[in-house]
Structure formats: C-alpha cells, structure tokens
Amino acid sequence: MKKALVWLALVAGSLMFCVPFAWTLSTAFKTSEEYARNPAALVPTHPTLANFPKAWTALPFPTFVLNTVVITLVCTVASVVTGSLVAYGFSRFRFRWRNVLFCAMLATMMLPGQVTQIPVFLIWRDLHAIDTFAPLIVPAFFGGGAFNIFLMRQFFLTIPRELDEAALMDGASYPQIWWRVLLPLSGPVIATVSIFAFLANWDAFEGPLIYLNSPEKYTVSVGLRMFQDSYGTNFEQLMAASVIHILPTVVLFLIAQRYFLKGISLSGLGGR
Amino acid sequence: MTRQRREAVWGMAFITPWLVGFLCFTLGPMLTSLWLSLNKYDLVTHQFVGFENYRRILQADPLFWKSLQNTVLYAVFTVPLGIAGSLAIALLLNQKVRGIPVFRTCFYLPSMVPAVAGALVWSWVFNADNGVLNQALGFLGLPHIQWLQDERYTLFAFVLMSLWGVGGQRMIIFLAGLQGISETYYEAAKIDGASVLQQFRHITLPMLSPVMFFNMVLGVIGAFQVFTSAYIMTSGGPNNASLFYALYLFRNAFEYFKFGKAAALAWLLFVLLLGLTLVQFKNSKKWVFYEGEAK
Numbered sequence: 001m002k003k004a005l006v007w008l009a010l011v012a013g014s015l016m017f018c019v020p021f022a023w024t025l026s027t028a029f030k031t032s033e034e035y036a037r038n039p040a041a042l043v044p045t046h047p048t049l050a051n052f053p054k055a056w057t058a059l060p061f062p063t064f065v066l067n068t069v070v071i072t073l074v075c076t077v078a079s080v081v082t083g084s085l086v087a088y089g090f091s092r093f094r095f096r097w098r099n100v101l102f103c104a105m106l107a108t109m110m111l112p113g114q115v116t117q118i119p120v121f122l123i124w125r126d127l128h129a130i131d132t133f134a135p136l137i138v139p140a141f142f143g144g145g146a147f148n149i150f151l152m153r154q155f156f157l158t159i160p161r162e163l164d165e166a167a168l169m170d171g172a173s174y175p176q177i178w179w180r181v182l183l184p185l186s187g188p189v190i191a192t193v194s195i196f197a198f199l200a201n202w203d204a205f206e207g208p209l210i211y212l213n214s215p216e217k218y219t220v221s222v223g224l225r226m227f228q229d230s231y232g233t234n235f236e237q238l239m240a241a242s243v244i245h246i247l248p249t250v251v252l253f254l255i256a257q258r259y260f261l262k263g264i265s266l267s268g269l270g271g272r
Numbered sequence: 273m274t275r276q277r278r279e280a281v282w283g284m285a286f287i288t289p290w291l292v293g294f295l296c297f298t299l300g301p302m303l304t305s306l307w308l309s310l311n312k313y314d315l316v317t318h319q320f321v322g323f324e325n326y327r328r329i330l331q332a333d334p335l336f337w338k339s340l341q342n343t344v345l346y347a348v349f350t351v352p353l354g355i356a357g358s359l360a361i362a363l364l365l366n367q368k369v370r371g372i373p374v375f376r377t378c379f380y381l382p383s384m385v386p387a388v389a390g391a392l393v394w395s396w397v398f399n400a401d402n403g404v405l406n407q408a409l410g411f412l413g414l415p416h417i418q419w420l421q422d423e424r425y426t427l428f429a430f431v432l433m434s435l436w437g438v439g440g441q442r443m444i445i446f447l448a449g450l451q452g453i454s455e456t457y458y459e460a461a462k463i464d465g466a467s468v469l470q471q472f473r474h475i476t477l478p479m480l481s482p483v484m485f486f487n488m489v490l491g492v493i494g495a496f497q498v499f500t501s502a503y504i505m506t507s508g509g510p511n512n513a514s515l516f517y518a519l520y521l522f523r524n525a526f527e528y529f530k531f532g533k534a535a536a537l538a539w540l541l542f543v544l545l546l547g548l549t550l551v552q553f554k555n556s557k558k559w560v561f562y563e564g565e566a567k
Contacts, residue, residue: 006367013361014378017439021381023404024393039402086290093283094276105290108298112497112545114521114538118308118531119301142293149290174282203386205500210526221388225504228392235396242389249384257377 028052028240035236051240055227058237061244063216064223067133071219072201074137079144079197080190086143087152088178092164109146113206121210135211136204140197148193155189156182191259199249220245309536315529325536336537338512339520342427346516347495349431354491355484357438362446363476383440391504394433395420398505420506423513430514433501442487449483450476478561485560489552493545517541 022042027035029047055061090102124135143149159182167177183190205221212218215226227241273281284291312321329336361379365372385393397404398419406416419429457475466474499518502508508515508523521541525534 003367003369006364007369007371010364010369010371010375013364014375017378017382017436019404020393020397020436023397027396040404040407082289086287089283089286093279093286095280095283098283101287101291104294108294110493110545110549111298111302112493112538112541114497114518114534115305115542116298116301117305117538118525118535119304120297121525122304122531123296123301139293139297141289142297143290174286178286199384203388205388205503206522221386224388224392228504235399238392239396242392245389246385249386250381253381253384254377257373 024239024242024246027236028243030236032234032236039235051236052244055237055241055244059223059227059230060216061220061223061241064218064220065244067217068202068219068221071133071136072198075140075144075201076194076197078137078140079148080193082141083144083148083193084152084183084186084190085178086149087156088182090149091153091156092161105146105149109150117210124211130211131213131217132211133217136201136207144193144197148197151193151196152186152189155186159185188259191256195252195256195259198252202249305535305538308532309539311532313530313532313535321532325533326540329533329536329540335512335515335520339515339517342513342515343496343498343517345427346430346434346498347492350434350495351488351491353431353435354438354442355487357435358440358443358487359446359480359484361439361443362450365443365447366450379439379443381439383437387500388504390433390436391501394436394501395505398429398433421510423511426506426510426513430498430501434498442491445483445487446480449480453479479563481560482562485552485556489549492548492552496541496545 023040026042026044027039028051029049030041030044031046031048031050034041034044034046090098090105120135124130127134129135163181163185164177167181172180203221204219208219208222209225212222215223218226224241224245228238309325310320310322312319312324365376365379382390400406400416400418400421403419405419409416417425419425453476457479458471461471461475497518498516499522502514502516502519503522506514508519517537518541521534521537524530524537
C-alpha cells in the first residue's frame with residue numbers, strides 16, 4: 001500500500017518534470033503548418049527532421065559549436081591539471097599560512113562574481129583582449145575555481161599518505177608523485193571535476209555575453225539568443241536549436257551518471 | 273635544506289597557480305572595485321566622488337529599490353519552496369521501490385539543461401497564445417494568463433520555473449544526507465511506537481538539519497544572482513516586474529557603462545549577502561543539530 005503510493009508519487013512527479021522536455025522535443029519535430037494548427041499536440045502527426053538543418057544553417061551554428069567546444073575543452077583540461085596541482089599542495093604539504101590561504105580560497109566561493117567583474121573587465125580591455133577567447137579561457141589556468149580545488153583536495157586526503165612516502169623513498173620527486181601516484185588513483189574525482197567544468201563552460205552565458213562581440217566568435221549560448229531575436233516566433237526551429245544545445249549535456253549525464261551522483265556525496269558536502 | 277623547509281617550498285610552489293589567480297582575479301579586483309565604487313567612472317569622466325554613488329543609489333534610484341524588492345520576493349518564495357521540493361523528492365527517491373535510477377534521472381535532468389536553452393523552453397511554456405501552460409488552463413476551462421506580459425504574474429512565472437530545477441544538486445545533497453542516517457534510530461523509534469510522521473519530525477529533520485542549513489545558505493546566495501533567465505525571457509519587463517538585482521547591475525555596468533555605480537551596486541550586494549549569511553549562521557545554533565556534538 002505504502003509502496004504503491006510512493007510509486008504513484010514518483011511517476012506523477014517525474015512526468016511533471018519531463019513535460020517541458022517532451023514538448024520541446026515534439027515541437028522540434030513538427031512542421032510549421034502542424035505547429036500553427038495544433039501547437040499543444042504531444043505527438044507530431046507528420047514528424048519531420050527538417051527543422052534541424054534549418055536551425056543549423058540559419059545562423060553560423062557550426063561556428064558557435066566549434067567555438068564552444070574549443071573553449072570548453074581547453075578550460076576543462078586546464079582546470080583539472082592546475083586544480084589538481086593546487087589540491088596536491090594543500091593536501092600534502094605543511095607550510096606557513098596554509099590554513100589561512102585555504103580558508104581564503106573557500107571564502108571566495110561566497111563572493112558574488114559581480115564584485116570582481118568590472119575590474120577584471122577593465123584589465124582585459126587594457127590588454128586589448130575584448131572579443132577574444134582569452135578572458136574566458138585564461139582564468140581556468142589558475143586552479144579552475146575554489147570548488148574544483150576543494151573537491152580534489154578532499155579526494156586526495158582519502159589516498160593513503162604511505163603511498164607518497166614509499167614513492168619518496170624510491171627517489172621520486174614531488175611532481176612525479178603528483179603525476180604517477182596521485183593522478184592515476186584519482187579517476188572518480190577527475191571525472192566529477194571534468195564534468196562540472198564541461199557543464200559550467202558549455203552553459204556559460206554572462207561571460208561570453210560580456211566579452212564576445214563579433215558573431216563569428218559567439219558560443220552556442222550567446223548564439224541561441226541571437227537566434228531568438230531573429231527567429232523568435234519560429235518556435236519549431238528555436239526548439240530544434242535548443243535541442244542541439246541540450247543534447248550534449250544530457251548524453252554526458254547519461255554516460256557519467258554514476259560518477260556524477262557519487263562525486264557529490266563523497267566530496268564530504270553531506271554536511272558532516 | 274632541511275626536509276621541512278623543502279616541503280614548505282614545494283607546497284607553496286604547488287599552490288602558486290591558485291595564489292596568482294587569487295591575487296590577480298579576486299583580491300586585486302575586489303579592492304579595485306571598492307575604489308571604483310567611490311568614483312564617478314564612465315566612458316567620459318573619471319573622478320573621485322566619495323560616497324556619492326551609494327547615496328544616489330539608496331536615496332534617488334527607484335529602479336534599485338524595485339530590483340531589490342523583486343529579488344527579495346523571488347528569494348522569499350524560491351528558497352523555502354526549493355528546499356521543501358528537493359527534500360520531498362529526496363525522501364521519495366530514498367524509498368525502496370522499483371525503478372529508482374530511472375526516476376532519479378527524470379528528476380535530475382532538468383537541472384542539466386543549459387540556462388539559455390532552459391529559458392527558451394520556458395518562454396515557450398509561458399507563451400500567451402499557444403504555450404503549454406495556457407493550453408492546459410484552457411483545457412480545464414480556465415482563462416489564459418499573460419504570464420510574461422502581465423506584471424502581476426511575471427514574478428510568479430519565474431518562481432514556477434525555478435522549481436523545475438529542484439531535482440538537481442540540492443536534492444542529491446539531501447539524498448546523501450538521508451542515506452547517512454543510521455537505520456537504528458528508526459528501529460528504536462518503531463519499537464517505542466512512533467508514527468511515520470513522528471519519526472520524520474524527531475529523527476529525519478534533526479539529522480538533516482546541517483544539510484538543510486547548507487542548502488539554505490547556498491540557496492539564498494543563488495536566488496540573489498538570478499540573471500540569465502530574466503535576461504532572455506523578459507529583459508526585466510514588463511514594467512520592470514522581473515528586473516532582478518543582477519540584471520540591473522549588469523545593465524549599469526555593460527549597457528550604460530556606469531562602472532562606478534555598478535561597482536557600488538556590487539558591493540551593496542556583497543554586504544547584503546554577507547549580512548544574510550551571518551544572520552543565518554547565528555540563527556543556525558538554534559535549529560541545526562550536529563551529531564556527536566556535546567550538548
């Protein structure tokens with residue numbers, strides 16, 4: 001009895017959460033005639049793929065996707081490499097001010113981005129880097145953000161120190177320990193951090209909006225907005241374009257689901 | 273070099289990337305923006321004006337108050353609703369029934385949708401003529417609502433949309449918390465004849481309170497930064513009904529190029545959030561229960 005009720009609530013809830021998805025998908029597969037006639041029909045009577053190539057070519061979408069992929073990949077790799085170096089420093093070495101610096105790093109998570117946004121913009125302007133990828137990419141080379149470093153440090157703390165000591169005895173240098181001992185054992189956290197970095201960059205809107213001016217440098221997020229401006233009433237194509245934007249994240253989630261849900265709980269964020 | 277000294281040098285070397293980034297992209301800009309907030313700084317002028325920006329914002333800027341009001345209202349609704357919603361889903365997903373992984377995916381997926389695509393999907397859901405929501409209302413014989421054009425409903429529409437994301441990270445954090453509660457408490461309570469409701473009230477809630485506190489602090493900070501959806505769906509309209517604080521700040525900075533005023537707005541936001549967080553920490557002593565802490 002109780003199980004049946006729980007199950008019913010789960011089914012009803014998940015259906016509600018999937019409604020916007022379902023209609024987005026069905027709209028993307030409708031012809032404009034059908035959409036005009038019956039916009040709410042969940043299953044298109046004459047499903048068509050035509051909206052996808054139309055949306056794809058209406059704007060320089062291939063360019064947007066390429067730009068986003070380049071920015072996302074560089075940022076993801078840079079965050080993992082530099083973030084794990086910093087996490088190594090914070091988790092394995094004793095030095096003056098270590099705890100103060102670590103607390104300062106955690107505190108930056110509470111800082112609203114707006115506080116630093118304008119001076120950082122002025123720096124890039126003075127470096128003549130507006131309308132380049134530099135303002136979007138370079139910050140990832142400094143550890144990739146506090147949360148990123150925190151996750152990796154927490155994970156490193158669970159790796160037995162004896163392994164480091166043994167490698168040290170065998171004459172390994174510290175960078176070698178980082179590369180040969182810690183990183184090979186850090187698969188789960190590297191996966192988690194990469195997924196977060198990928199999502200954050202694929203999703204990023206405000207940064208590209210501020211820094212990119214010419215359409216050939218746009219990312220998908222900013223490009224989609226342009227699509228909305230010029231094809232705003234053409235919902236079938238707009239939804240097709242949205243599907244293109246959503247698809248990689250959904251595929252990534254389905255593939256990496258296990259890591260994704262685990263990485264959060266083992267990060268010690270469960271409040272204890 | 274002694275071993276300790278060598279270790280310290282290497283440690284500092286490894287954290288250098290972060291330290292340099294912290295100085296160049298966080299601490300330096302923070303201080304600069306504090307200084308900028310005391311200046312009239314736009315494309316033509318740059319002069320020190322003391323607290324003039326702050327005075328004007330607080331005394332003679334109706335849009336500042338409007339955006340603050342919108343944002344506070346948004347937070348007042350979305351934070352408790354978000355916590356209740358994500359807790360409810362976590363409780364359901366913590367039951368032992370068939371198909372949990374499928375349900376978990378259904379609830380989690382919406383929070384994976386990129387913000388811009390999500391905003392586009394929802395501007396279509398809320399579409400006055402043929403959006404899903406109005407179609408459903410029509411089906412029930414109710415009149416259509418101009419969700420994003422009628423200023424009485426716009427804020428409500430944004431609150432509704434935010435609920436779509438409650439199955440995301442916050443829910444996972446609750447779920448992790450739930451799974452950390454030892455079964456023995458419930459068994460003991462059952463033997464003592466406690467009802468399901470009593471178990472929830474006296475075991476689940478206190479044991480989850482640290483997680484709830486964490487979600488609340490981050491929820492408030494997140495609610496005050498809502499930007500992309502408003503920028504895409506309504507541009508702050510109609511009649512500024514969805515002009516949120518972050519959107520107003522963005523406009524001052526990157527559309528009107530009033531850098532001084534925007535820096536002052538950013539610092540006001542920072543101080544406000546810091547204050548809210550401190551109040552929550554102080555309050556938390558009354559209701560947050562830490563296992564193993566001596567009482």
